[in-house]
Amino acid sequence: MSIFGALNASVSGIQAQSDALGVISDNISNSNTVGFKERQATFESLVVNSGASAGFSPGGVLGDAVSNVGEQGQLRATNNNTDLAIQGDGFFAVKNETAINQDQDTPLKFTRNGQFRVNNEGLLTNTSGHVLQGWQIGPDGTLPADQQNPASLTSVEVDGLSGQARPTSQISAGATLPAQRDPQTAVQTGAGNGNPGDTLNTQFAEQIGGTGINGNSSFDLTIGDGGTNTITLTGIDPTAASLDDIENAVNNLDVSGISSIGGISDSGGDAFSANIQNGKLSIDSEDGTVEITDTGGNGTFGDADPAFVEAAGLVTDTSSPQTGDAQLAQEEFTTQIFDSQGNAHNLNVEFSKTSNANEWQVQLEAPRLSNDAQGAPSGLFSDSAGNTTSVATGTVQFNPDGSLDSFDGFGGFPGVDNPSNDGNLSLNIDFNSGRNATNANGQEITLNLGTPKGGGPNNNAQGRDGLQQADTAFTVDDIQQDGTRFGNFTGVSVDDEGIVTAQFDNGEQQDIFKLPVAQFNSQTELGRESGNIFAQTQASGEPILTEAGVGGAGDIQSSALERSTVDLSEQFSDMIETQQSYTANTRVLTTSDEMLQTLNQAVR
Incomplete structure (x- = not known):
């Protein structure tokens, strides 16, 4: 009898609308959950097959919910450089923190929640307690060979990182020497x-x-x-x-x-x-x-x-007699250099005008500790035979227009060489030979004082990228060197390619991890778990680990979070529709009940 079928259909409708209201409630409650993907209530009709003579038999409805996992949420900027968001397809690979402590082989999980912080164990962990996974970058900058294998991933850990001092290997300096400087008179002695x-x-x-x-x-x-x-x-x-x-x-x-x-x-x-x-x-x-x-x-x-x-x-x-032109310095500059232990030293470069036109004497003084600049040298210029000197001199010539022409000398001093007579001086400093030995001997340093005019790779240098001469006062234009003192760890940053970089207070940076983006052939089939976590299923397939921005994988944005995809206005609209549908189904129950009561009364 169709009245009873109507009763069953309305009951299924009431159940389906109740489920829909639950989906709406879940969406609204997660409207501010980072990386949450809105779920939608779905309805599937039920059909009861009956014979042609049996009349119509209503089947009712079956309610369900699906996640639009691939929907992109809006990104909002934050002030934390470990807040991460994926713009495009894919997930962060994570592991449960508690499970890691019990078993390092715990399976990977996946999330769009990139709200990561460094926990008390030095691990990058999100708000649900899941530890970020990445490829560890080797000292030579390489990644693991088998990047597609989930076993190639390790927990992103920054605890215990120590900075390293970087010894100076390159110095570039630029200065303008005054063309009108009076030449110095050298020390004169009797001869013969x-x-x-x-x-x-x-x-x-x-x-x-x-x-x-x-x-x-x-x-x-x-x-x-x-x-x-x-x-x-x-x-x-x-x-x-x-x-x-x-x-x-x-x-x-x-x-x-x-x-x-x-x-x-x-x-x-x-x-x-x-x-x-x-x-x-x-x-x-x-x-x-x-x-x-x-x-x-x-x-x-x-x-x-x-x-x-x-x-x-x-x-x-x-x-x-004293050989050579021993003169008082008229101009000088000092650059700070670092040995392999991170100790700072001052290296002085002095200039004295000679009696020759457009020519200056250049004198290099052996370095002294920066905190004892007036003390004895902390290192000496040294050659492979063990010969040392604390002072090396040469000359620099300028063209009439003030551009750099050439260098001369320096070759006769141990530990100082200028084989090409250009602005690149090769220094070898033995810090063990000086005061307060630092176990940092034989440090090779290139001092670049400029490219002579007409030199360089294409023979088109202007001769003004280092030393030059002009009708002005002495100025130091620029000094750069690549050494650093020992640095302490201060934090991490993540770039758009997913590279996790450790930062140190000496300005040094070290790339330590690269984050993969996990993709699936059927991401809508992923299982859902608490903590805004997705789990691999047989229907979803194996994760495909890809570098950010490669092979359809999304880009990683640092200092950003992905908003929930829940649209509250849409949820309220769905709520009204659900309420109306629920009420309509209850009316079917009432009507069916009244019809049955009428039938009962007719029998009496």
């Missing part, structure tokens, strides 16, 4: 042998500054035994008005070994007292030091180039 009775007049320095003169001169005197010898030391006439002539007279020197000098006085008439001890006579004044050594009848003077006047018994005079 003197004759008895000669007067040797030598200018020892033209300029007195805060930096010591880089020159040493010496000469030997051989004095015959016998009578009294008088040696007069006559100083130069300095240009500074505040300096007096230096005049020290050494009288009555007896090389046979007396213990005192008759008298020594300066230009102002002030007397000095001096003693000979162990054959050595030292005379100190504010203007300098003169040393006379009495050994076997020979006297040696050092640290000055005096004039000799009519010295009785003078036999020979030999002089060893």
Whole structure:
């Protein structure tokens, strides 16, 4: 009888609409759940087959719900760089945190919830307690070979990461030298042998500054035994008005070994007292030091180039002059470099104008610790044979237009080379040879001071990418070096390719993981689990692990989250329809009941 069929159909309708209301309620409650995919109530008709003579038999309806897993939610920006969203197809691969602690082979799960944070174990975990999985990047930047195998994934862990110091290997510097700078006068010394009775007049320095003169001169005197010898030391006439002539007279020197000098006085008439001890006579004044050594009848003077006047018994005079142009620095710059232990050192580069047109002397000073810049060198320039030096000099030439022309020199100093006479100087610094050894010896550094005009790969360099000369004051245009101190871990970031990068407080970065995007042949067949998690099923197929943006996989957006796909206005509309359908089905029940009651009354 169709009345009873109507009753059954209306009951199924009531049940189906009740299920639909449950789906709507679930959607509304998850309207703010990150990465949630809206579910839709579906209805399937039921048909009861009956014979032609039996009349119509209503079947009713069967309710169900499906997820539109592939629907893209809107992305919203956040201030957290570990908030991740997928723009496009695919899922993040995760594992349950509790299950990982019990079994590392726990199966993969999948989610669109990218709200990840570093937990107390250093793992990137989302709000449902699932740990992000990724391919670990090797020290050489490579990924695991079998990326399609889920076993190639490991938990993204950032705990215990320690930064590394990066020793300086490249320095590039640019500076503008003043073209109108007056040339420096080098230290001048006497050369050759003197004759008895000669007067040797030598200018020892033209300029007195805060930096010591880089020159040493010496000469030997051989004095015959016998009578009294008088040696007069006559100083130069300095240009500074505040300096007096230096005049020290050494009288009555007896090389046979007396213990005192008759008298020594300066230009102002002030007397000095001096003693000979162990054959050595030292005379100190504010203007300098003169040393006379009495050994076997020979006297040696050092640290000055005096004039000799009519010295009785003078036999020979030999002089060893300073080689090269030793000058005071006129301009300089300092760059900080780092050894392999992360220690900071200062490397000074000094410039002095020479008497040649458009030419400067360049001097490299061995590095000193940055926190002890005035101390002894912390490292020395060193070659493979173990020879060292603390200073290396060369020259740089400029074209008339101020562009860089060429370099010369440097090749004669251990640990410093310039084989091409260009702006690339090869330095080898042995930090074990200096003060406070750091176990960082033999560090190779390239110092790039510019490309000469007409040089470079295409012979079209302008000669102004490093040192140049101009009619201006000295300026340091740019200094870059690639070393860093030791760094402490500060956090992680994720780029659009899914690369997880560790960041350190020394500015260093280290790529540690790459995140895959998991795809499925039939993603609508994925099973749903609590925590906005999807699980692989037989119907969904195996996960296809793909790099972000490759093979149809979506892109990973950092500092962003995917909103729920629930549309509240649509849910309210569906709710009204569900309510109306539910009410209509109850009316069928009421009507069927009334019809049955009428039938019962008719029987009576």
